[in-house]
Amino acid sequence: MRPPNGESPKVLEVDRLSVHYATDRGAVIAANDVSFFLREGEILGLVGESGCGKTTVAMAILRMVQSPGKIVSGQVRINGRDIVSLSEQQLRQIRWCELALIPQGAMNSLNPVTKIKEQIGDAITAHESMDPTALRRRILDLLDDVGLPERVYNMYPHELSGGMKQRVCIAMAIALNPQVIIADEPTSALDVVVQRVVAQTLLDVTSRLGVSMLMIGHDMGLQAQMVDRVAVMYAGNLVEVAPVDAIFDRPCHPYTRLLIESIPSIEERKPLRVTEGLTHDLRNPPPGCIFQYRCRDCDAECRSERPQLIEVAEDHYVACLASQEKAT
Numbered sequence: 139m140r141p142p143n144g145e146s147p148k149v150l151e152v153d154r155l156s157v158h159y160a161t162d163r164g165a166v167i168a169a170n171d172v173s174f175f176l177r178e179g180e181i182l183g184l185v186g187e188s189g190c191g192k193t194t195v196a197m198a199i200l201r202m203v204q205s206p207g208k209i210v211s212g213q214v215r216i217n218g219r220d221i222v223s224l225s226e227q228q229l230r231q232i233r234w235c236e237l238a239l240i241p242q243g244a245m246n247s248l249n250p251v252t253k254i255k256e257q258i259g260d261a262i263t264a265h266e267s268m269d270p271t272a273l274r275r276r277i278l279d280l281l282d283d284v285g286l287p288e289r290v291y292n293m294y295p296h297e298l299s300g301g302m303k304q305r306v307c308i309a310m311a312i313a314l315n316p317q318v319i320i321a322d323e324p325t326s327a328l329d330v331v332v333q334r335v336v337a338q339t340l341l342d343v344t345s346r347l348g349v350s351m352l353m354i355g356h357d358m359g360l361q362a363q364m365v366d367r368v369a370v371m372y373a374g375n376l377v378e379v380a381p382v383d384a385i386f387d388r389p390c391h392p393y394t395r396l397l398i399e400s401i402p403s404i405e406e407r408k409p410l411r412v413t414e415g416l417t418h419d420l421r422n423p424p425p426g427c428i429f430q431y432r433c434r435d436c437d438a439e440c441r442s443e444r445p446q447l448i449e450v451a452e453d454h455y456v457a458c459l460a461s462q463e464k465a466t
């Protein structure tokens with residue numbers, strides 16, 4: 139199915155999505171005017187430091203943002219239909235069947251007193267009726283798809299390693315043949331060695347099924363080896379979106395460059411880059427560019443004008459006034 143190209147249809151489109159959390163001291167702007175799309179069969183990585191709004195975007199796409207969070211504006215379209223305006227009933231049909239989530243920390247949310255066969259079985263029968271023999275076959279096939287032995291069928295989560303539990307979560311996500319999977323830091327809680335194997339399973343399975351995936355992570359190095367395009371997020375805003383080669387060969391946004399420079403390398407021992415300045419309080423974004431406090435190239439214009447995400451080269455979008463000027 140892969141590789142997708144610029145001609146592949148867009149299965150998921152996020153359009154100017156904003157999500158706020160109401161607090162006593164004002165609204166936390168966790169996602170601000172976020173726009174991106176996912177093509178059929180493609181893997182898009184969403185990266186950025188902890189607290190920048192990645193999980194918020196994932197939850198908003200499924201309309202599962204928890205109170206006091208609220209989608210304040212924007213659209214999320216799957217196959218052209220806007221999820222934000224659907225009824226709960228219509229949403230239930232879309233979740234899992236068209237759009238599945240592997241939530242952050244998924245493996246720890248498996249029910250400890252329920253066998254794996256029941257957990258996967260419940261996910262299936264909540265949407266599809268199936269006779270017990272067909273259901274058993276389907277669950278065993280799913281376990282096989284994610285590289286788990288048959289005996290896992292009758293086991294409890296506590297009998298499995300972290301990597302095996304995460305595979306169960308992948309099996310649940312693909313159980314109803316969704317078109318899109320949103321995987322929120324699917325390997326972050328695992329040991330480094332297991333991380334790669336589980337990530338590879340996720341890639342193999344989605345590629346075989348032709349599923350598109352939004353893969354959330356904070357590790358730019360790991361993402362580089364897995365995704366087709368990268369979307370970089372900073373303080374609730376997308377700052378750069380581009381094919382993975384372009385992101386690494388020609389990063390435009392200073393924050394993207396910083397993320398790349400901070401990937402450790404064995405060949406080249408380099409001093410760790412210290413980043414000066416702090417991220418602003420998400421309740422009080424400054425006028426102008428959101429990265430201004432940490433940017434070495436910030437000028438007066440950057441402090442007054444908020445850059446929009448603009449296409450500066452084919453399929454390469456950036457929200458930085460200096461980079462946009464250079465490109466024109």
Ligand SMILES: Nc1ncnc2c1ncn2[C@@H]1O[C@H](COP(=O)(O)OP(=O)(O)O)[C@@H](O)[C@H]1O
Nearest residue numbers: 159166168187188189190191192193194206420
């Ligand atoms: N329930 C909440 N109330 C207030 N602020 C929240 C709540 N949940 C998340 N936030 C804030 O929203 C921002 C984005 O959080 P999150 O989406 O979890 O980021 P990430 O997944 O990138 O680590 C953070 O600054 C966080 O503090």
Ligand SMILES: [Mg+2]
Nearest residue numbers: 192193194242
């Ligand atoms: Mg998160």
